[in-house]
Amino acid sequence: MTAAVSNVQPVLQGRGLVKAFGRVVALNGADIELYPGEVLAVVGDNGAGKSSLIKCFSGAHAPDTGEMTVNGESVVFRSTHEARTAGIETVFQTLAVAPALDISENLYLGREVRSPGIMGKVFRKLDKKLMREESARHLKELGIGTVQNITQAVETLSGGQRQAVAVARAATFGSKVIILDEPTAALGVNESARVLQLIKDLRDRGMPVVLISHNMPQVFEVADRIHVQRLGRRAAVVTPQSHTMNDVVAIMTGAMSVDESEQALGPVRRTA
C-alpha cells in the first residue's frame, strides 16, 4: 500500500483473493477496498471475476486464499447468512426472491420476526402483521410506492418491481454495506433510473454501496470510484473525473494501463 492510501479504514477490504473453479481461475490475487460512504463501481469484461469477487464478500463463495476484512477485522464467511449477520447485504443478479411467497415474506425471508409472548415463544407464531406494516413502510421510504398490495405473491410482479423488492430487502437490513450485482440488467429505462436514484439515496444516508454493472453511463452517473477488474485481478481504480468511459473500456480490455500514482486507491469522497 502506498502512502496515498490514507489512514481512512476501508469498510471492506480484500487482499490477494484467489478463487479457482476446477481449472478455471476466477480470481487471481484480486484486491479491493470500499471506503465509508462511497459508491464503488466494479466493472470488467465477462469472466474478469467481478461476480466472483463480490460473492466472496456476500458469502456465496469462500475464496481459496486471501484475506478479507470488514471494518479492519478479519472475516471468513461460510454462508450468505454469515455475511448478512456481519451487515453485508447483497442483491444477486438472480434476485434470490421466493416467487410464491408474498412481498413482506420475501423481505423477511430467513430473518422472520416472531410474535411477542407465548404465541411466538411456544407456538413459534410469526408476527405477520408487523412484518407487513414494516415492509410497507420500508418500500414507501425507498420511494417504491407502485406496489399495491404487500400480500401479493412476488411472481405476480413485473421484473422492475421484483428488483425493487430485492433492493428494498438489502436496504432494509444492510447495516454496513450493500452490494448490487447488475441491478439494472433486466430493467427498462425508467426502472433503471429508479434503481440509480435508490443507490444515490442509500449513499446520501451514508451507506457504502458496491455496484457491479456493464452499463458505463450508469456507472459514471453514480460511482465515486471505479474498480476495473481484468483477468481475475484489479487492473486499476479510477474516478469518473479522472478518466473517460473510453479510458475505462481501454483498461478493461488491457489496451491501457494506469500508473499507480494516477489511480484513486484512497477515498475520494469526503464523509461527514
Added chain:
Amino acid sequence: MSETTTADLDLAEEFMEQRTPLQRVQGVLHRYPYVSPLTVLVIAMIIFTLINPRFLLPGNLSFLTQQTVVVGTLAIAQTLIILTAGIDLSIGAIMVFGQMVMANLAVSVTASNVLPIAGQNPVIAILLGILAAVLAGAINGFLITRFNLPPFIVTLGTLSVFTAITLILFKARTIQGPEIPDLLKFLGNTIKIGDFQLMYGVILMVILFAIFAYILRYTAWGRHIYAVGDDPVAADLSGINVNRVIFSVYVVAGLIMGIASWVYIGRVGSASPNADPLINLDTITAVVIGGVSLFGGRGTLVGTLIGAFIIIVVENGLALAGLDQAFRVLAVGILVILAVAVDQWIRKVKA
C-alpha cells in the same frame, strides 16, 4: 385492484387492468389453490347423491371418513415432502414397518426370531414403532441431502429396502386382532353421533391437519418449506439452510407416518406386512388432486384433505352407482391428469 386515479390513466393503462373472465378465474385459483378440488368434491357429492340417495346416509358418510383416515394422515407427510419439490415413494413401506414394529413388540408371542423382544408395554411399543418410522424418514432425508440424490430414486430404493427389512425382521406373518393389546387398536374406536360413527383416528387426522396447516402458514419453518421448494437457489442466497430444512421435513414426515401406523392398526384391527401396497400412489394422488404442485412450493393442506376425500368419494360413489371397479380406477386416473393440467395453467398467472 387498481388504486390509480382517473387522472393518471393514459390510453394504454385502461387495457392493462382489463382481464378476461378466464384470467380472473386463473387469478382466484392462483391465490386459493384449493378452490378447484373443493368444486370437484362438491359437484361429485351432488351427482352421487342424485344417482343414489344412499350416498348421503350417515352410515355411508362415516364409512367414507374411515376409508380416508390412513391415506389422509399419510398425505400430510406427502404434502410436506412434495412442497419441498421432493416425493416419497416409501411412505407406505415406512407405515407398514412402523406398524409391524409396534405390533410385534406388543404381542406376547412374536413371529420374529431376529427381534425376540415381545411382550412390551403397549405405550412403549407404540412409541418405538413411531421412532422406527422417524428413523426411516431420517434415512431418506440423510441420503437426499447428504449425497444430493434425487428423492424419487432414494425413496424408490428405500421402498424396497424398508419392505424387505420388515419381512426379514418379522416374517410374512399377519398379527391378528385378538393378539393385539387394546391400546394399539384405540384409534379404531368410534363415537356415535346418531347414525354417524366418528372414529378416533379421524379426529386425530383432523387435529394433525390443523396443526400442520398452522405450522406451514404461521411459522418460519413452514414458510421456509415453501421457499425451498419454490427456488432452492434463491432460498440459499436468502440465508436459509436448504439441506437442513429438507432433512427436517423428511424426519417430521417420518413422525407422521409413524402416527399413521398406529391409526392403521386401529382402522384395520390387525397388523399385516402386506398392508396396502398401493397406498404410496394414493397419497400422491390425494396431494396432486388437492392442488399441491409436484414441482414444489405451492399448495395447502386444506387442498390435500379435500384431495384425499375426492379419491374415496369417487370410488365409493361410483360403487354405489353400480359401476365396476375398473371405472373407479379410470375416474381417479383422469382426475389426477386434470389436476396437474390445472396446476400448470395456474402457474402461468400474470399480475
